[in-house]
Amino acid sequence: MSVTGKDFGIIGGGIGGMAAAIAIAQLGGRVTVYEQAAKLAEVGAGIQISANGLAVLKELGVDPEFAGPASRPQAVELRDYKAGRFVARIRQNHNPDYPYLQLHRADLMTALVVRADALGVMVKLGARAEILDAFVERPEIRVGDTTQTFDTIIAADGVNSKTRQDWFEAGAARFTGQVTWRATIPADDPDAPTTVYMGKGKHLVTYPLRGGKMMNIVAVQERKEIAAQDWENTDTPENLHAAFAEFGGEAKEILSQVKDVRVWGLYGHPPLQTWWRANVALLGDAVHPMFPFMAQGACMALEDASVLARKLDETDSIRLGLARYGTTRMRRASKVQRLAARNGKMFHLSNPLLRFIAQSALTVISTVMPRFLERRFDWIYKNNISQEVGFYVITGFLFGR
Ligand SMILES: Cc1cc2nc3c(=O)[nH]c(=O)nc-3n(C[C@H](O)[C@H](O)[C@H](O)COP(=O)(O)OP(=O)(O)OC[C@H]3O[C@@H](n4cnc5c(N)ncnc54)[C@H](O)[C@@H]3O)c2cc1C
Known part of the structure; x- marks a missing residue:
């Protein structure tokens, strides 16, 4: 019962931070989310949420289709890059108990924001937050000239988490030697499978969005040249075409339709052994940044949020609740992190x-x-x-x- 009536500060209003805010507010905690961006938004791209993530959304009272229809792929198809030769097909959504949805990120974020708002979560935008001292009974968050104390602070501040570097003796995230381009193109096929075209040192993933009206494209390349880790970093379609010039057949045709594209570097950090210190815990990419090759980063952040709130609620001691959260989550999340690589x-x-x-x-x-x-x-x-x-x-x- 270390949630009810207690004050929680959450740094970061991404999927992880908003899910944690909802999970805690549902149990009666008073939550303030600090987000450095001017609005709570996600990039215009897709996200796949598997049954484990959807189970958490259900528990949080978040309807994933609140702001737009999802796609329900019937299969993942693996193909070779040259001419799209078929390699393997793995069914999805054949068991209604374990759905697998593809959502527009903006739609998922809207659904989270609406639910958080209904639960009275306070969101401070344009608020770049830092922790003044993590090792006191009531840790403090500073934004500019103002400070506020909390019973617990959750840092969901992403792969470049300053909290992780300041208070968890962990270094900065490093460039992994892989970059990813993302784009969407118009489409009209709600039944299109998720397709992975596998090439040498690169791969391309396509899947339908918004009931098949859009196709989501993720193209990953191993390369030495560092790309900034900035979701707004635009690139030219020509650079994307050149990087995937040897891809033929359907993959080439899909790439030729790309008009607007963004590129950024994938940054990472090895699994952490410390997820909490005193009354501060890390959550989501801040503690387990992972390659997107299992489509599990956000799903793991959702699981973190659910377990964190439940473990806190099981005990009167915040520190014991946070310790149980860390020990419950560490093995599974680290394993998925390694598997994705x-x-x-x-x-x-x-x-x-x-x-x-x-x-x-x-x-x-x-x-x-x-x-x-x-x-x-x-x-x-x-x-x-x-x-x-x-x-x-x-x-x-x-x-x-
Ligand atoms: C190409 C690609 C495809 C992916 N596809 C999938 C997928 O299909 N399925 C899936 O589950 N996952 C996927 N992921 C992973 C997923 O996007 C991330 O794991 C997830 O978004 C992490 O959420 P988060 O809230 O932990 O971090 P973020 O989304 O990074 O949120 C952190 C937030 O904290 C804010 N912030 C940072 N520092 C401060 C500060 N000091 N003060 C205030 N605010 C701050 C940032 O502005 C940001 O809004 C993919 C990732 C990539 C790169």
Whole structure:
């Protein structure tokens, strides 16, 4: 019961921060969110939310389709980059108990903001916040000349978290040697599968958005040249085309339709061993920034928010609640973080022999034992760690898990 009537300051109004605000406000906490941007907004791109993330949204009373229709892909298709040769198909949304939605980020953010507002969460915009002293009974947040004290501070300040660097003895996020372009193009196919075109040191992902009226494009390339980590960083379609010049067939046709594109560097930080200190906790990308190759960064932030609020509510001691949050979340989130990095290596295989072996194995498995691939990530989506055991050894061998 360390939530009811207590004051919570949350630094960062991204998906993680807003979810935490809702989870805590639902249990009776008084919440103030500090966001440095002038408005609570997300980039004009898609986001995939799997069953584990959707379960949290439901628990938070957030309707993911409040502001716009989602897409429900029937499958993920893996294809080779050259001519789009089919490699494997993995069904999705075949079990209604475990849905998988693709949402426009702006729609998801609107749904979170509306719910937070209904619960009385106070949001301070244009407020770049910092913690004055994390190791006191009531830590303080400073914005400009003003300060405010709280019972607990949650830092959901993203991959470049200043809180992580100031108070958790952790360094700055580093460029991972990979950049990503994002774009949307008009489309008219609600049933289009999610498609991953796998190339040498790069891959392209496409999926439908807003009921198929848009197609979301994410293109990832390994490269030495650093790109800024700025979601507003625009690039020219020509640069994107040049980077993916060897991609043929459908992939080439899709890329040729891109008119506006943004590019930014993927930055990362190894898994942290410390998620909380005194009355301050880290959440979301601030504590477990991950490659987007499992589409789990936001889902993990949603899970963090749910567990954090519940663990705090289970005890009268804030510090004990935060400790339980950290120990409950650390292993699972770090594991997904590592898995996402390895998934990228599988997509990007450059050695022709390894590519042939890996792609042939995927084709055979998806034809002969389709459920094997479908169930490979049950331990993430169904949020039940025990289900992974039967698949661990073989998938570990094939995909380096
Ligand atoms: C290309 C790409 C595709 C992805 N696709 C998926 C997907 O399909 N599914 C999925 O689950 N995840 C996906 N992710 C990951 C997901 O986007 C992130 O994990 C998630 O958005 C992290 O949310 P967050 O709230 O922790 O951090 P952020 O979204 O980074 O929010 C942090 C917020 O804190 C604010 N802030 C920072 N410092 C301060 C300060 N000092 N004071 C006040 N405010 C501050 C920032 O302005 C920002 O609004 C993808 C990521 C990328 C790069």
